[in-house]
Amino acid sequence: MAREDFLEDFPDTAEILRYIEDSPTALDKRDIARAFNLKGAQRRRLREVLQQLQEQGKLEDKGKKKLAPPDRLPPVGVVEVVGLDEDGELIAKPANWSEEESAAPPRIYLSAGKSSRAALAVGDRALAKLERVEDGVYEGKVIRRIGRSPRRVLGLYEMTSQGGRLRPTDKRAKQDYVLNPPDAAGAKPGELVLAEVKSYHPRMGLRDVRVIERLGSLENQRALSLVAIHEHGLRTAFPEEAVADAEAAVGVGPKGRTDLRDIPLVTIDGADARDFDDAVYAEPDEDRKNPGGWRLLVAIADVAHYVRPDGALDREAKARGNSAYFPDRVVPMLPEALSNGWCSLRPREDRGCLAVWMTVDAEGELRAWRFLRGVMRSAARLTYEQVQAAMDGAADDESGPLLDPVIRPLYGAFEALLTNRRNRGTLELDMPERRILLDTAGNVAGIEPRRRLDSHRVIEEFMICANVAAASELERLRQPCMYRVHDTPDPDKVEALREVLEDLNIRLAKGQVVRPATFKRVLEQAAGSPHATMVSELVLRCQAQAVYSPDNLGHFGLALRRYAHFTSPIRRYADLLVHRALIRGLKLGDDGLTEAQAGQFKAIGEQISMTERAAMAAERDAIDRMTAAYLSDQVGTLFVGRVNGVTRFGLFVTLIESGADGLVPISTLPDDFYVHDERQHCLVGRRWGRRYRLGETLTVRLAEADRTTGGLVLHLAEPDDRDEERSGGAVEAKSKHKKSPPTDYKKSGNSKKENLRRTPQARRARVRRRR
Template sequence: MAKPRAPKASRFPGAKPSSKPAQGLPDRETLLRFIREAGETNKADIARTFGLKGADRKALREMLLSLEADGSLGRRGRRGLAQAGALPPVGVVDIVERDPDGELLVRLVKGGDDIPLVRLAPERDMVGGAPGLGDRLLVRFERLESGELEARLIRRIGASAHRILGVIRKARRETRVEPVDRRTKESLVIPEGEALELRDGDLVLAQVGVSDRRYGPKRGKILEVVGREDQPRAASLIAIHSHGIPTGFSDEAEAEAEAAEPPTLAGREDLRDLPLITIDPADARDHDDAVYAHPDDAADNAGGCVVWVAIADVAAYVRPGSALDKEAREKGNSVYFPDRVEPMLPERLSNGLCSLRFGENRACLAVRMVFDAQGRKRSHKFVRGLMRSAAKLSYEQAQAAIDGTPDETTGPLLETILKPLWAAYRIMLKGREARSPLAIESLERRIIINREGEVASIQPRASLEAHRLIEEMMVQANVCAAESLEAKRTALVYRIHDQPSAEKLQALGEFLGTLGIPWTKGEAPRTERFNRLLAETRESPHADIINEVVLRSQMQAIYSTENIGHYGLNLQRYAHFTSPIRRYADLVVHRGLIRALGFGDDGLTERDMAQMKDTAERITLAERRAMAAERDATDRYIAAFLADRVGAEFPGRITGVTRFGLFVRLDETGADGLVPISRLGGEFFIHDDRMHALVGERSGDRWPLGMRVDVRLVEATPVTGGLLFDMLSEPAPPDATAPRPRLGAIRRKPGAVDAKRRGGPPKGVRKGKRR
């Protein structure tokens, strides 16, 4: 009689438990182990497995809710449960987005918030062309040697139903829509009957249809002609449509804005005697903050100062539940392009009644802050007031006056307003330095657009002390807003920033190790530690790239009703308060202060508070959308600026290393472009993610992150914003301390076995007879 085999261990989450567990209500660890082995289950199956009835079922429900609340379990569909973050061996996914490198990311259809996005592995010779955004697929999840999860396509389930923005390209036999997203290679064929009215170069919004052919492009349906690719301002138009930026305002919202009236003193404190001034970019059209400072004359605060920050009282005009409020919440924020602004509020408010214009009465919410001689805030007080700006200055004007060259506007203000402001800033700077927020430097460039809408020049954006003065005063006002709302136990939307993850810190440490820079892995990731690293390497040849890698190691700030503090600013409480004209988050905080401090009946409503969490999520997504649109428009304008310089050579630096090539940032314009891996020479290159380098398979030559190189521009495509370079420099020599890459590694999947070692022919090759 054959001896029975022992049950096999689960190879991947999703296998059923190998033996029946003991009956009765399980403890927490037993329950988690059962769910982990089951892969996916539900309350009824758990109760049946453990033989639970009556009161035990109720206790099980409470235990499951507790595990879900503390993040140990995640939902799968309506009733399914699984270990948080667990994926089945095979699952149905939707392609939901692309990462910055153009890789497709998928999300499990039945997955909850605990499920991460997973990269779709590229496949060769895909039948019917490559999948695109919106496609639904059946995939197999595999874990690579690096620990990263990857989804491998098994088959398609549904055709993409997404829309694309593209340019009409007419040929003799067919009309196509070429996508403006340079990461999308899929073009659409337009039926002959629909193409008659279209012109070559039209910008169109098209619906992706189903292909009637096994190979080749899918069919498309034209939904809207939105403009022309040769329009001077096409870049921002493309960004708006491709990212779904809401534009314009309804008639109802415009009517509400037009009906708004200038403010009066009713219910307000008169602040018009305070010489508050606005300091903004020279081309700013809206002014939502004004400042004033003077020494504190209190006997117990020698050397201290008083700082006033007054912010436009947008809540007085945008009431909860109004058409203006609904549309501002949907937009989330204003979106700024080099040639235009898509505002959160109509111009009547954003550039009119809510803008703190010089010499005009304006409603404001102001905070008076008192600092001691060491820059520590001693107290603050909010008032709802009526102000009148004493001056409108640009950053450059204010800085020039302080540096000794005042003009006719700043000259009379120098002794009475500007010097006291700078004296207060010097005091506040002591507190900032003691706090030690992250000191990452980022060089920004400004695109100058001429009257015809074309790029006239690209200039580095100056970093002035005047910028830092306004920034620090706004930061402290934001802190005061969060503290006041917390003290009054009023709901608010925090601006939070988490500390770097353990994975990012490990990757940073490994990269620094390749440069011979020590980085203790077990040390807490305090901001002082990053600042010390940046300071110690500031004069080294690796300064720029270390700054870049430290920046990439940080998490993104978000809006949330749950406070974890702001890591980058090194603050325990922080909420956006200072820009309500252009950010909905600030408007919500204003309403909270109005309600908490009894400033009127136009504060937070019960409905506002009930949907606060949803609001935080919405405005976070809106911010991401705006940032992506602004970045894409900038890329397109830069590509248009460089289009007539194809063939020119430029110095730059490698700022990105991927499996398919190198990203190089040009010194002159800050433009980023791609050197495809096929243009790096005849050998195969391995992507070493630990070393952040492409390494020659045979020679060991390296293209590391941060390396200075010279490139030749071979292609600039304004409609997509894409730049393509040829590499002119030679690679760095092999690193004697690094392990040599294995021959053939690039052509083998993780875990693959050579045919000779496995025995028999390679997979997919049938063994034939000898003849």
């Protein structure tokens, strides 16, 4: 058998696991080999795969093969210390256990080995030999320490009955730190500080810290975005050399460039935008061979002219990867002299640009394109609201003269592009965003849904068209391309979705090739039903995460075979690389892509994908903290929310009015034994049959709002609350949950026996037996 046939015929790991899972009895290697008709070398490969699965904890490690419980761990693994139990024993969890896991992590008790307990502290990581004691409980023997807890901690300085403490702003942090007044550097209780870890108290299980930077009081809401910036490690200060290079920049003239200054290009951005890096123009195509077609011009700031490969600006831009945007500030990829200066397409000022003329037909299909390096002069800086108002018959002094020659043609071309979007079967998911409104002091004045206008979609479709043209041109030129990749959904997630949809009488054929149009049909079938929100959430969770890569896997969500980011080099390093590749391929200058950078595309793609995720997480955390600060004086108020996540430890609920997310702990639900049904995404009460499901609408009361972490704790509204009105734009809150008879056991997904087994007394008895 040829190697290619061997690889092609051998089942993948997911197929083997599914076969074992579906088998009513345990299987041995011969059973599996017969089922897949494996011979000779393939059987040896099967033995290796099964061994790897056992080592990963996915199969039982003794006897015949069957799936391990969800919390089964490998015999040796990396663990992270998370605290001490009541007997002073170190407790750990698997280091790679995600906060998003639906199940709680197994509890690992680290026994004393060659390394004493004092050698490990909360936050430390170690390689440990693991032995299963019972379901969800392991004993671990430390082999060696492989990592220490963070050397710097951002947190809130507080005074307690036990002395000074630093409460970390990171939601994932499980314990406070000791901050003695002599180490506070003058900070007062209530201040936000950045501290350095000093030492460890074995008796207390806590670390000592000293303050190295004071960031002010959290009462000043401007500090909340600083928390997110520090916590996610975003770079805020530019190297002096990079700043000097930016401030030394000068404008460009028309020499050696295409002169576009007579074309009325306009920028269209948000009212609060400070940098303008893309301008647009459209006109009907006069070519008789393209009836109803359009010519589009998209001009982008020529960042490559100022940021040369391997220079100080380039090194810093690559390290940052992208700009990060917060309600009260921007952490830019480039210094302000460029981002708000020469690389911002200000109205009525000459600017260098990299532009593309595109021709589309009446149905928006891209037929031709031509890239050029030019000089332009923006005719106007317009806002989305301004453009939409002009189209709706309320033009102002600035948009009025541009309505017929500029704005109407943009909408005409947009209609063609929109037709193409529909024909492709682009996946359309409704993902509402919230907008934080600030007052003059920088405090949150309100939260509202971000409006989605046709003018937003005009710019979006023009940018998509230019991005497709850039990827297509680089392929034609055989130049490296930093694609924006959105891979097809994971088959296992699609199968899980199919099982849920089957119970809702929504058809999703098993084993079919999944396309965006497939999900579109599913959403259409669910539309108008009580399950519409849940189905939309599940479809969203099926999607892969978009990343940057030199390997073209297409863009699933947009239903495009090739796609690259070209339109925002002022704020995304990927776009700058695409510009450089075009400059080199089209011989538009000596500042194009270098061979050295071309050879680093894979590593750069991974790095800027990581920085993008960090920036997005920081932006989200800042919004969460500002939202918590805004809601902190509304504790006790009733809100209507929708369940957006179901776990063993409670319900995650999104408040409809503000978009804020909070947790309803399982311990606060009406008394019952709650079982987490992962397949149906719900919590089910064994005794009284209550069911809390993904997408369900609930009335909740705000119990806690912590601006330090951005966390909200919610409780279900009691029956007595049903006639209560919430102050300030109040809605009548009605609870549909009946209060159950009182019970004398804990509210959890565990059995009564399991709850008794987890009591401190039983735990101490087991510790004594093991010793």
